[in-house]
Amino acid sequence: MTLDTVKHAGETPDTEQPWAELGLKQDEYERIRTILGRRPTGAELAMYSVMWSEHCSYKSSKVHLRQFGEKAPENDALLVGIGENAGVVDVGQGYAVTFKVESHNHPSYIEPYQGAATGVGGIVRDILAMGARPVAVMDPLRFGAADHPDTKRVLPGVVAGIGGYGNCLGLPNIGGEVVFDACYQGNPLVNALCVGVMKHEDIHLAKASGTGNKVILYGARTGGDGIGGVSVLASETFDDSKPTKRPAVQVGDPFQEKLLIECTLEIFREDLVDGIQDLGGAGLSCATSELASAGSGGMRVELDRVPLRDATLSPEEILMSESQERMCAIVEPGKVDRFLEICEKWDVIATVIGEVTDGERLEIFWHGEQIVDVPPRTVAHEGPVYERPFARPDWQDALQADDANKLARPETAEELREQVLKVISSPNQASKSWITDQYDRFVQGNTVLAQPEDSGMVRVDEDTNLGVAVATDGNGRYAKLDPYAGAQLALAESYRNVAASGARPLAISNCLNFGSPEDPAVMWQFAEATRGLADGCLELGTPVTGGNVSLYNQTGETAIHPTPVVAVLGVIDDVNRRTPIAFSDEGHLLYLLGDTKEELGGSAWSQVVHDHLGGLPPAVDLGREKLLAEILISASRDGMVDAAHDLSDGGLIQAVAESCLRGGKGARIVTPDDTDPFVFLFSESAGRAVVAVPRSEELRFTDMCGARGLPATRIGVVDGEEIDIQGQFSIPLAELREAHEATIPALLA
Template identity: 85%
Template sequence: MTLDTVKHAEQTPDTPLPWAELGLKPDEYERIVEILGRRPTGAELAMYSVMWSEHCSYKSSKVHLRQFGEKAPQSDAMLVGIGENAGVVDVGQGYAVTFKVESHNHPSYVEPYQGAATGVGGIVRDILAMGARPVAVMDPLRFGAADHPDTKRVLPGVVAGIGGYGNCLGLPNIGGEVVFDSCYQGNPLVNALCVGVMKHEDIHLAKASGTGNKVILYGARTGGDGIGGVSVLASETFDDSKPTKRPAVQVGDPFQEKLLIECTLEIFREKLVVGIQDLGGAGLSCATSELASAGSGGMRVELDTVPLRDATLSPEEILMSESQERMCAVVEPQHVDRFMEICEKWDVIATVIGEVTDGNRLEIFWHGEQIVDVPPRTVAHEGPVYQRPYARPEWQDALQADDAAKLSRPASGDELRAAVLQLTGSPNQASKAWITDQYDRFVLGNTVLSQPEDAGLIRIDEESNLGVAVATDGNGRYAKLDPYTGAQLALAEAYRNVAATGARPLAVTDCLNFGSPEDPSAMWQFAEACRGLADGCLALGTPVTGGNVSFYNQTGDVAIHPTPVVGVLGVIDDVTRRTPIAFAEEGQLIYLLGETREELGGSAWSQVAHDHLGGLPPQVDLEREKLLAEILISGSRDGMIDAAHDLSDGGLVQALVESCLKGGKGARIVIPDGDDAFVTLFSESAGRAIVAVPRSEELRFTDMCGARGLPATRIGVIDGDALAVQGQFEIPLDELREVYEGALPSLLG
């Protein structure tokens, strides 16, 4: 094609451009013309198209995401909040921890291995760009029905991609989730979280300041893979009835990324950069415009100096390419030589591609001709903002009226026993070891807890044993029934999971996975989930530090369940005092903390036994969640509890099964007088946990619960080699283990 220079664009205002093919709406294209005072060049059009995509600009979600700032609780721990590559919190002793979760959903459906692998690579670079050493990853995953043929295509590739990339980087995978539901059949959710650690003084931000400072692109060469990549792919619905833009998925090289990490950390140690940005979604378009926009001046870039894997790439393709393992740094001239020496030491290609100017424009040149001349903020931070129409779906009332209480339920002991085995062997409740055993959970030697514990726990200081815990949770079934409550339940469960290990919850990251923002029903779900999460974070005192929105998760007009995934990070002063889920000591007493109500809407039992979704999700009491967390943390710190497990999907009986099997010890359980055995075992009331209390600590523990007003009911004892519910049933652990561990291998091969 003919190269469109800025001058030529001024002289040829009527030249047609493929703005619609690049995903821009008519009014968006007109706004670009208005901003520039002329038609854009081809390169400018490419930049605006990817940077104004839904994935990069948040144009449909911004108006709702503002609540996370407007309702943010006061937090002394917050060091860097929303707007940077990742949030940063103070965890004490001079340490700061950065963490963030993002999506790579559509690329992982198109090409499961590379989509998932590059999702891990991208989130790791976000953490690295903050100045931190990445120390762990997690992966919340959602797939279609476990027995569907396409799940057997997508899941093994996704798991292999996560394991292959993360294992090669030498990062432990310490947690996450795997959920199966037919609503994710055409749109699996592959969310990736990374945690990084640094000292306070090592925090870096994405900004280009200082006239004359050099802009250095370093890492892998730029190729044709991922042109438009996630920025376009994640901004459109899959629809079998019409052609769909499916750009090439990015191709990852974890060994190159490992070199890039070590190279970057050495550059940080020598304090050679004044600003840094990773190249992820939108590639160079994003890195150059965001650095310039957040800086104090402009930027000039010589695009033909960019190292290429494919010499035939056009400038537009170079700007849109989302090739992996690349970073962009702003370096003072006197430090350039040393910067290059370090890159050469690590066998990392580094090239000066431009410099910071004293103007206010981003100018890009190609073989001496100017092809881009734009105000960088209009590309990076001043894209369209939509007030999308939203409305409560017409079917919502009928869905909530379809109460699970009407479903036939087990009445006898034999029927309860059969229901427990059916639940334990269901894909969502069964062991995920077939998946998680493909991940290295203990590399680096600082993993304290990992799957299937309530939260992953990493030691970050070997002398003091300071550590951080992270948990991710999200129940799309709850959110479908009530997105406001569903989002709060996701937050409450992740908060509870962190507290169950003995860590104090500090901050939140989220990945909000929804259908098309152009569908008023999906937009209502999103608006309600944001409102619920913002209100919940304010009540719990855990600010949102950052995250991701993933829209267009639907095939045709069939959307996934609204799935807000919430990650909570907490701090523990001494990881040697952490609390695992395993029942390990016979004779210890089992206490149920919290209150159980008949709450079966959206429950695992209703799905497994009846394939039913209807009614209302469990109630949320955030003050009770805070109280429960305080008890769990104090009990762990003061040696009053030896095991703890939160109650969520599957209720009390699922938690008992998991704690018994993890520790290899049975339990004898007594249903309290007057309570319904089925409700006690299968209800999913929130704000609950089970704990194992040494007999010597029982009085101290119950006094603490009583003094603080938390219901604590002694329901049994750790004993024997079976899960026995008095007067109802008994199941040997060997039988439970066979069902629990055999389900996924038999389904997935």
């Protein structure tokens, strides 16, 4: 077979090409021909197909994502924003922290272990590419119904992949979520977050500048695993009724990645790179085109120099392969020898595959024959932009009118007690320790808080105890009822969780998980959620630093609930002042902060007791969220509270139960006179937290709340070995613990 060179492509304009099989639309293929002034070569077609995929180009979401820049709040802490591998914020004392959350959803359904493992590996390399040492990971996860047979296949594999890869890297897994809902059957959400730490001067960007600088590919050899990978796999709906593109899921090697991390950090310390990019989605197609596009010139690459695991790979396959544990660096000629020496020291394969040119083209050669000659921006940054039609679905009004507040409620104290135990032992509210115990949460010795705390927290500086906290949250049920409010509730909960631990929220990353963008109802959900998130970040003063969009999460016509997952990062000056969730000291007074209203739409109670989804989600008051956060942070810093727990899924009783079980102490709770006991226990009103206040600090604490206008209601005391809802019922902690901890092991045994 004749090699499809640039010259040959120019001479054979009528050659049929498999553009549709590679996921391109006809108008996209015609646009490529217009850009090039000829038909593309096979290699060029491969590059455009993966780089213009939904996963890599954001072609259906760009028009909405622009709001994150247009509405961005002023924030002096933001050092690097949207557009790089990850955002970077200033946390003080000369330190910068980078963090990002991304998805690996479709691969994790097909091959749970490797899909999840390589999701961790990919996000870790994104953080590494910014110049930072990765210090922690988190994983927000969503699966189908807990009792569905396929959940037993997917969940254990995903958890083993996350633990196996992260534990081998020596990175603590400090938080995340596990949610079960039938809407995720066939489309689990495996989102992965990584946090990294560096000094300000160590920040690196993905750009190829400096004519004559060398392009070095280093790390693992390139193989046939993951050809097309997530770039194609995440750009199509699963549908058993027709053939679907299911390329091989990438195969990860965490020990190779660990060597790559240490090798790269040593290279950074010796200031040997001018630009750097990890190889993730779209592999070499992405790394070369993005580096060249963001640089000041062109790039020439000798593709036949790429080290291979499989010598039979074609040039197109090499360009599309998403083999893991690979990086691409731009290095000045005088520093190449030292760069290669360090790679050899760490047993990392490194090869000079090209150089930066003074032109404006990305040129790729195969054994001397030119197979790619493209303007790099057209591949990396100027792909299609769709203004997909969107419309509020005709079923939305009926869904919201089906008010959860009208559902049958318990009529006796005994029935109320039964429903409390039913909610607390339900899969979504039960202890996830069976899962989190498979993750190493304390490796490296700097973990301060980890699951099941409100947020994960790690120490950044061992001398000053500077630290950062991160929380991830998202409630697809709320977003299904109202995507605008649902996105803001996810933001508010994550913001509140960080503040409850004593840290000051600084910035966010997000992973926006939705169904097919070709469905106007799904695009309406996406548009509304994005608008809600942008408006919310502006009001809270927390800029979006980056993130990920995951579309086509549906099987046939059935889409997942719209699920915007929001990660908030905050800073704490002294991790010794952190606030845990545990009620651990008898006699401490319990205060409920915020207002409790009759808000049960999308609630855990409505789901568990009635299998119901309808009505409106809790109202959002971001001004109240800011005030609550200020109170929680001040109280933590000044030693006024010994424990704090935000109120969200499951309401007050869920928070109190978790705090009591965590600390091994019971509580006596009194329902306020003006509140129905059922609403008091199960309402999911936002902007609330429960805190444990030492008696010596009560006056100072209540004076602070009163002066700032935050409702603070004394509802009880830490005491005994049971939760006693006075005048209603009591539950011994032993009974509560058995109910809370037995569910997940029983489901997955």
